[in-house]
Amino acid sequence: MNELAGQNLGGYYLEEEVGRGAMGVVYRGRQLVLEREVAIKVLPQSLARDASYVARFTREARIMADLNHPNIVQIYDAGRQNRHLYFVMEYVQGPTLANLLYLDGIIPPHLAIEYAAQIAEALDAAYRERNVIHRDIKPENLMLNRWGKIKVMDFGLARAPGLQVITVAQTLVGSIYYASPEQIWGITLDNRSDIYALGVVLYEMVCGRRPFIGRSMPEITQTIINGKLEPPRQFNPAISQALERIIMTALARDREHRYNDAELMAQELRALARLAPLPGEHYAQTTGAFRQPHPGQQFAQPPKRPQPQSPISLDAENIEYTKTQPLDNKMQQSRQMTDQPTPPQPTDSMPGINQKKTQGSSGEAPKTLKISTQPTVEMPRIEQNNHASAEREDEANARSGEEQRSSPGRHLWGHIQKKRGKSASQ
Secondary structure (H helix, E strand, O other): OOOOOOOEOOOEEEEEEEEEEOOEEEEEEEEOOOOEEEEEEEEOHHHHOOHHHHHHHHHHHHHHHHOOOOOEOOEEEEEEEOOEEEEEEEOOOOOEHHHHHHHHOOOOHHHHHHHHHHHHHHHHHHHHHHOOEOOOOOHHHEEEOOOOOEEEOOOOOOEOOOOOOOOOOOOOOOOHHHOOHHHHHOOOOOHHHHHHHHHHHHHHHHHOOOOOOOOOHHHHHHHHHHOOOOOHHHOOOOOOHHHHHHHHHHOOOOHHHOOOOHHHHHHHHHHHHHHOOOOOOEEEOOOOEEEOOOOOOOOOOOOOOOOOOOOOOOOOOOOEEEOOOOOOHHHHHHHHHHHOOOOOOOOOOOOOOOOOOOOOOOOOOOOEEEOOOOHHHHHHHHHHHHHHHHHHHHHHHHHHHHHHHOOOOHHHHHHHHHHHHHHHHO
């Protein structure tokens, strides 16, 4: 693990290992010149001794370089240094569909429709531009970026005309769970094999299980060839009949009954997302539409952003609080303080101030309390209180002086005062 982490490889700094597969090790790194985050796939030296692995690794880089689609991972560079063969791709920061299925079990149908439509469009572009057949479509090779867009990864087993044929005839490549019947039979493949694999992925996303399972390789292959395909609605009643029909068409055992190209499948999925929304009010970020979950079905909602509290504004003329209204602790304290009688205020120290008294002497609180925010009434009270406190402090100092002079040393203090008087008279 992390054999090359912390080293430079062809102008790229390898930070840490993020993935490992049969065709190489993927590192998260940084391009030193452009200072951008990238993914570097390196062929281990143990595999570099095998000419077939080197040819497959080089073919993957060439196929990716010929493809240009927003749902296909982009390649930046390729090279060899210190007997290490590598190529550089865009770094996709997000989970795979396999991670989502492992955590959530199933994916909501409206999201599964959107993801499948993006995958179908990527497969159609690859086949139309370069006649590329991926041959390894599965949830582990389908990633979500931080904007929720699908990225088709890992073209190590892809086949394209004009490139070297490495796979031995009648040899099964890829994952058996997503292999089409013609792959098992050893028939020459076309784009409809990828459409079948996409149908398996879509089935797994909405049902939480694969359509064909088994305890061994022979049992799985026999189930794919001769087994009964259970309708998806049997495992998830929230699936619409239109979505079930699309899945069953993509999983037809006879490829002549499938979609002729992935674009037709993508168009039907897009039409289903627009014209046949699922009932309810659940928001799908990828489609910008509101959906309702199936009754009894729960979806995990993203946490809400904390919102700043708006300042409280009180209108003294229009807002009134009565006894029948519930008040919080702060309002009750304010009400009690307002109901207390206000001591008389001297008018000579504060000319021009209208002073009011409450009915505190009678012991009855007014039925209606008005909150006043007029500064002409509040501010002078604060100044008067400060003035009164200053006078009380002077009186306290005077009393303290008298107490000190009445202490046992008062005779000495009187003697000093007499001497001061004689010196002043002279």
